Amino acid sequence: MIPLSHFLILGAILFSIGIFGVLTRRSAIGILMSIELILNAANINFIAFEKFLGAGDGLGQIFTLLVITIAAASAVIGLVLIIAIYRNTKNIFAEDINLMKCKIRPLNPVISCPCIYGKYFIRP
């Protein structure tokens, strides 16, 4: 039988690769894929701990099932947001999505920033 530590090391390697992908990918789709990788690494750890240290009540497997469902839901919402952003800006690179950021400091700083629909707004 394969020892517990080898499963944990596989999960750790996948987690690190996912972290690297989240930090370095430019496109938002790539970031979402790396997040799926991270969630899968966590699932491997859950099932390995349930198999080796669990009380036999299946808590690890049920928790993994819930994690898979949440991951599917988050992927769907993320992809829908990407489609909405692409429809507005024709761009899915995460570093260029700055629609809600003020480009020019407003002339009167007491008034709240009127950027998005005001005259200070510069469309990217």
Added chain:
Amino acid sequence: MNSGLIQQLSNSIFYIIAGLTVFFAIRLVISRNIFHSAIFLAMVLMGVASVYLYLDAEFLAIAQILIYVGAIVILFLFVIMLTASIHDRSIRQVNKQVLISLVSAAAFLFLIIKVINASFQQYPGPSGAALSVKELGNALMTTYVLPFETISLILIAVLVGAIVIAKSGKK
């Protein structure tokens, strides 16, 4: 064939699968073509499903393949196709933080492997018998019925929210 040889064979197949999974995961992260990344994601998810099989979680392995490979990867492919001109090779796919991200991820991995080697060496075998699908379903519908219902509520919310956000704003 004696059972020791079969055990050895199955162990080596596990290490081959784990190596392939890590290889595909690295290709997923560094690939320039994001369409290839989605295909590699499907490969990684199937490798993780076979790791589940080694841990006696057959239902989860099947659910992993059905939900992830069958639904989520297809959804990723749809979105990649819908956002045109993103998947051509001339566009840079990584940002300027590659080196520092590589260093920090490798340092994290080194730390975690040290911790695992220090803490989890004394569990050589599984603790109990494998859980059958029937017992899993019983537990899901009796002890853990509240998280189950909460998950169904979240799924309804996601369904409605996805339709509302994806709908065009123009009348």
